[in-house]
Amino acid sequence: MTETWLRKHRLLYVGATRHSLIHAIRDGNIDISAFKTWLGQDYIFVRAFVPFIASVLIKAWKESNDRDNDVEVILGGVSALNDEISWFKKEASKWGVQLSNIVPQKANQEYCRFLESLTSPEVEYTVAIVAFWAIETVYQESFAHCLEEDSKTAPELKETCQRWGNQGFAEYCNSLRKIADRQLENASDDAITKAEATFLQVLEYEVEFWNMSHGGT
Numbered sequence: 679m680t681e682t683w684l685r686k687h688r689l690l691y692v693g694a695t696r697h698s699l700i701h702a703i704r705d706g707n708i709d710i711s712a713f714k715t716w717l718g719q720d721y722i723f724v725r726a727f728v729p730f731i732a733s734v735l736i737k738a739w740k741e742s743n744d745r746d747n748d749v750e751v752i753l754g755g756v757s758a759l760n761d762e763i764s765w766f767k768k769e770a771s772k773w774g775v776q777l778s779n780i781v782p783q784k785a786n787q788e789y790c791r792f793l794e795s796l797t798s799p800e801v802e803y804t805v806a807i808v809a810f811w812a813i814e815t816v817y818q819e820s821f822a823h824c825l826e827e828d829s830k831t832a833p834e835l836k837e838t839c840q841r842w843g844n845q846g847f848a849e850y851c852n853s854l855r856k857i858a859d860r861q862l863e864n865a866s867d868d869a870i871t872k873a874e875a876t877f878l879q880v881l882e883y884e885v886e887f888w889n890m891s892h893g894g895t
């Protein structure tokens with residue numbers, strides 16, 4: 679199912695994973711103030727991501743089978759997020775970004791509100807895991823692009839790209855995708871429709887999120 683969606687919504691997916699900010703990092707001509715804006719805004723986002731992951735974990739614990747390993751995969755995500763939060767603090771101090779002074783921009787507020795809406799117990803596990811897979815995968819695909827052989831990513835931004843572009847993170851995204859596909863195989867038509875709409879919303883929010891660093895709201 680996810681393969682069909684990726685094909686059907688290719689344009690939007692490419693828009694989210696090959697944004698001009700990613701091209702600028704990859705081509706070595708990123709405006710550092712855009713990078714700093716992204717850094718501060720993403721710190722706010724990852725903090726809002728914590729209750730979202732916790733809600734997916736609860737849904738997995740209630741609805742998945744022990745032998746399917748869903749809880750372990752999601753716990754891996756919790757651990758990655760814990761590292762991510764520490765990394766943001768370290769990286770912010772390296773670039774002189776004051777995290778306590780950051781005001782969330784409109785696109786970020788809306789994305790965080792969307793995440794919060796997905797934490798509701800009424801949102802099915804299938805829908806939540808699709809959102810989770812899509813959110814993580816956009817970053818994986820985007821930053822992995824900046825590490826390809828012909829990229830000209832500046833050395834001081836390589837660590838940022840490694841954080842999401844590394845092989846371990848790719849394998850974790852793949853595990854999330856397998857869970858999403860397994861859930862979708864057994865889902866009702868209504869849940870599939872909702873999950874596809876959620877997938878599209880994630881891609882749209884991700885594009886808007888990148889846009890903030892170019893002076894978007």
Ligand SMILES: Cc1ncc(CN)c(N)n1
Nearest residue numbers: 720723724813814817887
């Ligand atoms: C906006 C956004 N999307 C995804 C990720 C990856 N956890 C992130 N840190 N920020």
